[in-house]
Amino acid sequence: MATDPRELAAPTTPDPDLVAVLTELFADYRATRATPTAVVDLDRGLWQRLEELGLTRLTGSESAGGSGGGWVDAAALLGLAAAAAAPVPLAEHDVLGGWLLEAAGLPNDGGLRTVCRPDPSGVALNVTWARDASSVVALWEDRDQWRVADVPIDRVGVEERRNLAGEPSDTVEFDLDDLEAGIVVDHAIGEQFHLRGALARSAQVVGAMERVVDVVLAHVREREQFGRPIGRFQAVQHLVSDIACETALARAATDAALARAAASDWTDPGMLFAVGVAKSCVGHAASVVVRGSHQVLGAIGTTLEHELHTLTRPILARRSEYGSLQDWDETLTALASSAGHDRLWTLITTGRAKTQRP
Amino acid sequence: MSARLVPPGARELPALTELRLEVRAFLAQQVAAGAFVPHVDTWLTRWNRDFTRELGRRGWLGMVVPTEYGGQGRTYLERFVVTEELLVVGAPVAAHWIAERQIGPSLLRYGTEEQKQAFLPGISRGEVVFGIGMSEPDSGSDLASVRTRAERVDGGWRLTGTKVWTSGAHEADAFFALARSAPLDPAHRHEGMSQFIVDLRAPGVTIRPIISMGGDHHFNEVHLDGVLIPGDRVLGEIGEGWSQVTSELAHERSGPERVLSTFQLLAAAAQAMDDGRLPTDPGLGRHVARVAALHHMSFAVSTALENHEDADTAAAVVKVLGTTGEGDIADYVDTLTATGWALDEELDTLLHAAILQRPGFTLRGGTNEILRGVIARGLGMR
Numbered sequence A: 001m002a003t004d005p006r007e008l009a010a011p012t013t014p015d016p017d018l019v020a021v022l023t024e025l026f027a028d029y030r031a032t033r034a035t036p037t038a039v040v041d042l043d044r045g046l047w048q049r050l051e052e053l054g055l056t057r058l059t060g061s062e063s064a065g066g067s068g069g070g071w072v073d074a075a076a077l078l079g080l081a082a083a084a085a086a087p088v089p090l091a092e093h094d095v096l097g098g099w100l101l102e103a104a105g106l107p108n109d110g111g112l113r114t115v116c117r118p119d120p121s122g123v124a125l126n127v128t129w130a131r132d133a134s135s136v137v138a139l140w141e142d143r144d145q146w147r148v149a150d151v152p153i154d155r156v157g158v159e160e161r162r163n164l165a166g167e168p169s170d171t172v173e174f175d176l177d178d179l180e181a182g183i184v185v186d187h188a189i190g191e192q193f194h195l196r197g198a199l200a201r202s203a204q205v206v207g208a209m210e211r212v213v214d215v216v217l218a219h220v221r222e223r224e225q226f227g228r229p230i231g232r233f234q235a236v237q238h239l240v241s242d243i244a245c246e247t248a249l250a251r252a253a254t255d256a257a258l259a260r261a262a263a264s265d266w267t268d269p270g271m272l273f274a275v276g277v278a279k280s281c282v283g284h285a286a287s288v289v290v291r292g293s294h295q296v297l298g299a300i301g302t303t304l305e306h307e308l309h310t311l312t313r314p315i316l317a318r319r320s321e322y323g324s325l326q327d328w329d330e331t332l333t334a335l336a337s338s339a340g341h342d343r344l345w346t347l348i349t350t351g352r353a354k355t356q357r358p
Numbered sequence B: 001m002s003a004r005l006v007p008p009g010a011r012e013l014p015a016l017t018e019l020r021l022e023v024r025a026f027l028a029q030q031v032a033a034g035a036f037v038p039h040v041d042t043w044l045t046r047w048n049r050d051f052t053r054e055l056g057r058r059g060w061l062g063m064v065v066p067t068e069y070g071g072q073g074r075t076y077l078e079r080f081v082v083t084e085e086l087l088v089v090g091a092p093v094a095a096h097w098i099a100e101r102q103i104g105p106s107l108l109r110y111g112t113e114e115q116k117q118a119f120l121p122g123i124s125r126g127e128v129v130f131g132i133g134m135s136e137p138d139s140g141s142d143l144a145s146v147r148t149r150a151e152r153v154d155g156g157w158r159l160t161g162t163k164v165w166t167s168g169a170h171e172a173d174a175f176f177a178l179a180r181s182a183p184l185d186p187a188h189r190h191e192g193m194s195q196f197i198v199d200l201r202a203p204g205v206t207i208r209p210i211i212s213m214g215g216d217h218h219f220n221e222v223h224l225d226g227v228l229i230p231g232d233r234v235l236g237e238i239g240e241g242w243s244q245v246t247s248e249l250a251h252e253r254s255g256p257e258r259v260l261s262t263f264q265l266l267a268a269a270a271q272a273m274d275d276g277r278l279p280t281d282p283g284l285g286r287h288v289a290r291v292a293a294l295h296h297m298s299f300a301v302s303t304a305l306e307n308h309e310d311a312d313t314a315a316a317v318v319k320v321l322g323t324t325g326e327g328d329i330a331d332y333v334d335t336l337t338a339t340g341w342a343l344d345e346e347l348d349t350l351l352h353a354a355i356l357q358r359p360g361f362t363l364r365g366g367t368n369e370i371l372r373g374v375i376a377r378g379l380g381m382r
């Protein structure tokens, strides 16, 4: 039996060089950006900068003009961008839209994409960044088949709306002919889309929550009341500790799902459970982190000029995308109860819950 | 990104999973054969010396103890999967838990060669059973205030004082006692304390049961009336008791027993939902998700311990989240059950035991309030 720890466990951390580049890039962005606004629009300058660095197509295959990055690196990018509240559609354009185009064998000219799943009548709600895209990648379920269509923005109707974060979150109406002309893709693609979207959102929310922890820590050191920094008060320490613990749990759950995705290229049958665990832990953590951080920051944290809402609003907006918290808890409940007494632990360790009964 | 509270995660590789499945298969066969009845909180409340010895025979005790001391010379990661499997199946592991978890590692770090030879082989065979004598009637969270006195005498030390809440003292052969070997200096409260290896059968030791609120006997009061401790039963250095005790906390706090004490109840509830005996409710999924995430987090801490990295804060994070969650599972299942609606003996037994044990989850091994302070220190707030 092996006792070399390297044969027992494999670390799954992102490329440290990439993390260093991203950390610097977003620190720079944070330092130079304008003061926060209630309404958030695409930052084209930042998008261009990311494009030049090959970061807008991080996960695209090299043959398709991408950087060939995996999910662990992509999640680091999503998380650090979210921590900087960077208004750029990295998830929509690259890990979801770019992936669908490649899966369908459709060309990708690099123009800004967003992504959605229109209903049978061709309408998609809450399509983030639709108004800014040059075309919309649609995944459409049509009579037992999944189709992918890359529809130019001038061929769809866009009704402009905004989400809780103040970001574009538009209603998009397609011409059914355009969707029907989409390329048929494997069922696995259609099924994976929801999981990929949910995990991308989890990575973003965790990244933002980690930044909230930093903002909170800086505040409790600087802000003084009763003649001392408020971080000296035990009640405050306990609030902050809970915020940090929930964030750490959400991170552990998200990283575990990322590791499983990366190790199996999303083919592991345990992905539904792993993503559900991430989405559930992230979603419940969001309640504690948003509530607690606003409490610790006091009145200043409720103002437009303060950074906090640029994080807490997207945290809440994104935790409800690609399935509500309740939806995911119900999915996990179904998996757990079908696993039953004897296979619940197998479900937790492998993500698979095949019942042994007929 | 902020400095991480918890080390990054790692993926379990097939060599480890193989061990996991081997243990799992053995335990399933033991349950089927009626060798034990699965229960909750078994690592503190279910003693079975035969079962413990059988684990020793199979090489699943003393896993991180080097082979020259009768151990297995394996890794913390391997120990981790074995302990997880034992806990989830609700096996009776209290007889070896404390010795295996913290006495062994402490002896390895601070023990003399003679002490290692004397105790480690027995611990690894599951034959020598230990307890922990830290708490006292007037010293709980504030351990530096312990009053048990150690006085130097010819040939060793005499211990006088009272320890309380000593889990399993009535079954144990020995315990580690934390005592004052020099008078308290209010300016340096953590100095002047030492650890002693106390034979619980020695003259002057009186063990009285303390009955828990459910009527069971798990912990005890241990009265030490001038008990003679031979000079070679001092653990580590005289005066270094505090740093010795605190240096082992990561091992004591980060393990799966801080997450899985009520796993059998969670599994029974999942089954009951499938059978329609409990209403289907998304809270089940939420609790399952937290257990799964803590499984990854606790594993990550094990990898850090394996690499001899500092994991005190991370261990506190696991313990706060884990003990809160395992207690919440008890309360959650309770909120789903209606008395007078259905008789479900198995679920009731597990539920009642879990609810009665629950208050202890967030107290033992350092209360959650104290641990939040540890985390706040890790975050640089104090």
Ligand SMILES: Cc1cc2nc3c(=O)[nH]c(=O)nc-3n(C[C@H](O)[C@H](O)[C@H](O)COP(=O)(O)OP(=O)(O)OC[C@H]3O[C@@H](n4cnc5c(N)ncnc54)[C@H](O)[C@@H]3O)c2cc1C
Pocket (backbone or CB within 6 Å): B044, B131, B132, B133, B134, B135, B139, B140, B141, B142, B164, B165, B166, B167, B168, B219, B359, B360, B361, B363, B364, B365, B366, B367, B368, B369, B370
């Ligand atoms: C099931 C069980 C098994 C145990 N087994 C053992 C054993 O084998 N050996 C052993 O030595 N001990 C054992 N203990 C004792 C355990 O370690 C203590 O209960 C624990 O350290 C707390 O001490 P206390 O109970 O005296 O509570 P106290 O320290 O009196 O605390 C009471 C309350 O005050 C809070 N509090 C105290 N100080 C602070 C502070 N500075 N800031 C904020 N809040 C504070 C605590 O969090 C708690 O909520 C066991 C306990 C239990 C419940």
